[in-house]
Amino acid sequence: MSASLGTGVFVLSLTSIPICYLFNSFLSNNSAEAFFFAGCTSVPSLLISARFMLKKKAPEDPLFYLYAVYAFLSVVNLIIALEQDNIIDGFVTFYLKEASVCACSLLPPPHTHTHTYFSDEFTLLFQADPHINTAHGHMISYWDGSAHYLMYLLMIAAITWGDSYRVIGLYWVGSFLMQTIVYILGNAVGKFGTQIGFFFISHLLYIFVSVWACFRIFSQPSARDIQSTDVLSTVRRNLRHRPLDLVFVICLLLAFMFCVFRGLIALDCSWKLCHEYTQKYEPYLKDPSAYPKVQMLVSMLYSGPYYIIALYGLLVPGCEWMPDLSLVHSGALAQVQFSYIGASLHTRTPFSYRVPVSSQLVFMLVNILYTLVPQALCYRCCTQPEFFLRPTAEKKDE
Template sequence: MSASLGTGVFVLSLTSIPILYAVYAFLSVVNLIIALEQDNVIDGFVTFYLKEADPHINTAHGHVVSYWDGSAHYLMYLLMIAAITWGDSYRVIGLYWVGSFLMQTIVYILGNAVGKYGTQVGFFFIPQMLYIFVSVWACFRVFSQPSARDTQSTDILNTVRKNLLHRPLDLVFIICLLLAFMFCVFRGLIALDWSCKWCHDYTQQYEPYLKDPSAYPKIQMLVSMLYSGPYYIIALYGLLVPGCEWMPDLSLVHSGALAQAQFSYIGASLHTRTPFSYRVPVSSQLVFLLVNLLYTLVPQALCYRCCTQPEFFLRPTAEKKED
């Protein structure tokens, strides 16, 4: 993103949210062009930017993030623009975007600060930070959108009265969340260089990318442990105790964050821009993909359950009035 485009985003954001997302959609297309040119699919469109931009954009992580921004974020922006145009709420897709954006931004800033490219940050870092500040403002606007859930009180009462044994799907989610929590903490400990034979063997055989000197994978795992770890505990509470109205919104934010994180991590682990010694061995790729895809799908499935069947997480209107 150039300085002029960053300034344009700032000016437009002060006037109209739909125009802001339209500009973001355009910038997503720019990121897609960057990724395609890096893969030599096209040539000559952003050559100057690739030479002068922050080194982050030329790493495997930056490359895969460009694809995510040019596809997933682009679709989210179009959906939000359509919802605003038709007068509908864009809170659901907006919260998913908030999680994705925050995860991408945190890893970008911290990775640049502590990685091997920390001393090579150039002028284009300034418009990137401007873009981030405006996006944070947009995140608050998303949270200010009213929640639109229309559920009958009788449905809420009937669902709340069911114990866990009569909610087999939630029981499965609880087991999956416990496994996801352990896997999340395990990879976080690897990122912290925990001296354990299991950690060393797992890293060597399945995820050597965690040792990449760019620091993006390490930061990714640490942020995931500090962000996803507490979420899994809170989500367990939300599945056990009825009336946790924050559960659907929180699941949307987290599922968006983990989708972005896992897409970036899986893609960069297999990408040719990653040095060969840090790439996933060919013999381990099937296990690596299976484990990471299952880990990615758990929050997405839980989010779908929370948003499509929210009765257990809601309270009857009478209880709200008493409060």
């Protein structure tokens, strides 16, 4: 399959930049005709570009088209994050405004009660999701516009070359699941629980489609070319003769304790140690948006059991699920730690909930080490999976 398909998707995703700029310019000028013209020209242009890109041979994998759309949306999320930080301007102002200009530009001048009613309805419809203005939502935009965007492009490239993308796909599955769980629960129990609108409902469609993509990734066969003699020689070695795995066992125990400790803080544990740690190092856990609390609770319920299962997988040979599980978990923890660390330091977080300057070094060191442990374990499981595989003879006996 031609590599030009992957290049075409990359170029197509970048068209979101001029499209966002055009729509924002037209909406800022309150021109209904210009907005209508932009919509009528942008959609056909995208369709024609996609048709030209797939003219030679269209991929059979439906995830190619799904990830092409997601890559386009990831660039939009990156634009949103950059404009919120005032790095760029004039691209998505219409989305970030408290009330969209779209409804006002499409309706006649206000002079009747009917207009006021419909104007309010359209304003509510096109209003930006409130969570986008929080530090957590801000970091999610950066993550989706960078890490997820790179994953989409890599998976699209693998599809165009006919290679397996299961490893990258499982990493994305973990990242997506963690982001989605925190997003839904944080919106439901946080201070924005009463402001759920159109964009939250439309986000559910994205979730349903992405869950379908997760199942398709899990159903793909695992490609491992390991000699049975290597498996037998590795399985016979106990933990004392595997110093790297011994280090991982110690790190997993420490990570488990740290994970449970922060989960207890999120549950408002009355221990003095929890209170002092929150005040000195991680006051963001008390942020009223509820996203950090949900992150820590989900991490405790998700990562806590994983660390126990991973310990079992490192001690008992033949746990073939270990590489896949480590991929999903490392993707989830990378996502949650990126958004948590960034939001804890970002200026959009109220000053009283930000990490104190005197504690930032300790905060960064602890959280980065906590993030790197699952990534290193994942790399070990995927590059040296012999210990986790069973000899062919055992499989035949079963």
